[in-house]
Structure formats: C-alpha cells, structure tokens
Amino acid sequence: MPVISLFYGLIISMYYLDNKQHNLPHIHVKYNEFEAVFSIPDGELLDGKLPVNKTKLVKAWIEIRQEDLMADWSLAIKGEPIFKIEPLR
16 A cells, blocks of 8 residues: 655555445545545545544645545556655645
C-alpha cells in the first residue's frame, strides 16, 4: 500500500486495485493506534476512527487536494503507479 502523504503524524495511503472493499474512491489513514477510511469525493468517514482533531485535518486536506486524490485513484484502480500528494501545512 503506497503512502501518498504524511503530515501531523497522519499516514495517508491508497491501495492498488482497491475498488471492491468500499466501492468508491477512498483513502486509508493511520495515526498511532488508530486507522480510518475516508471517501475522496466528500471526505466522509467510511470506516474506523481517528481523534476528532485529526479527522478535521484529514477532511480539510481531502477538500484541498481532491483533484490530485481523484487522479491518483484513477491510476491506483488500474494498478498503475501513483504520485505523492502535498501534505497539509
């Protein structure tokens, strides 16, 4: 699972060929012992849990980087290499 971004202790990843589990564009986020899955189109939490302040950071980042995330998603579901995305600063 390639890591596409790192910021504020959050590790953002996207699996290759991962369109069956959640059936919509999404990212996987790890923070310490927490793991969560967020929808790319609307930033909604699909699965798991993060602390509230970290959830807000992820949602803001998704909104800012939505085009880049969707471009990576298009590549990932075809099994093609994806690109790193700028972190939240």
